Amino acid sequence: MDDLFEPENSCVALHLRRLSRVVTRRYEDALRPLNLKSFQFSALVALSRRETIAQTNLAKAFGMDVSTLNRNLKPLVARGAIEIASNPKDGRVRLIKITSAGLKLLDQAMPLWEAAQAEALGRLEPEAWPDLRRGMNKLLDTD
């Protein structure tokens, strides 16, 4: 597998994208019984600890274009797991809010996610994930 890439194709983006594909697939396998995608799960987690979040801020947190976020939220709205409210202070802003149905869904999803997360972390030496995160953060930092 790697023989196709090394050494000619040492592209950082390529390796990150490939890994993200493979790992995402495992998490989505785990969440499939609830018909939940990886992004949807993480959005629910982020929302579950706050009253509301502005769309822009959520997009920033996900390192994602606002237009992408905007569309990715739609399935959760359709499903009744989140709601979009307006900000009375600023008519432009859309505030995202998790519903009680969304909280219940998150409860059901949590053990499925935990299994996938344990499987992923189990592949690494102890402490390897924090190390990886440190390296990843250097690649992530905004100039």
Place this chain on the structure above:
Amino acid sequence: MDDLFEPENSCVALHLRRLSRVVTRRYEDALRPLNLKSFQFSALVALSRRETIAQTNLAKAFGMDVSTLNRNLKPLVARGAIEIASNPKDGRVRLIKITSAGLKLLDQAMPLWEAAQAEALGRLEPEAWPDLRRGMNKLLDTD
């Protein structure tokens, strides 16, 4: 930014996906003058060292579903950068081949990619990327 995620959202998939989004965007910024996407560049690199590759093998190398690969190749075909040939030994197999136009395009792309790659690696300590790759490979390995 991270405050939205830590410590509640420690999901490995989430962090990989976010990083892959952010880094991919930088590479695609660099390649934009040639109207080349990150995947397209890497596909050309992989093809440039071989006569042909079967679609299935290329998909495997990219850790990508065959149907995804199949569709992702179409813009390169439309552009004349690659060709699809049949395998006389097996009528099912599609062999992918880079064209001379594809090689020329790759030549033009290489310095643009190198700039993005240098920028990415420049964010890390020396030797940090190989370390990262080792950790990433553990997450990647097929059970």
Place this chain on the structure above:
DNA sequence: TTTAGTTGATTGCATATGCAATCAACATTA
């Protein structure tokens, strides 16, 4: 306060991603 600039949301367009289902071609077995 009008004007000009800025910011947030949305939509069109093009590519990315994977699953399930289907069809065609090859391989195996009865």
Place this chain on the structure above:
DNA sequence: TAATGTTGATTGCATATGCAATCAACTAAA
């Protein structure tokens, strides 16, 4: 060889991704 199984490609469907352009709403400057 005929029946069965397997493998490769493709398409439908749903979601993911970002850029450019547009519109609406707020803000700052004239």
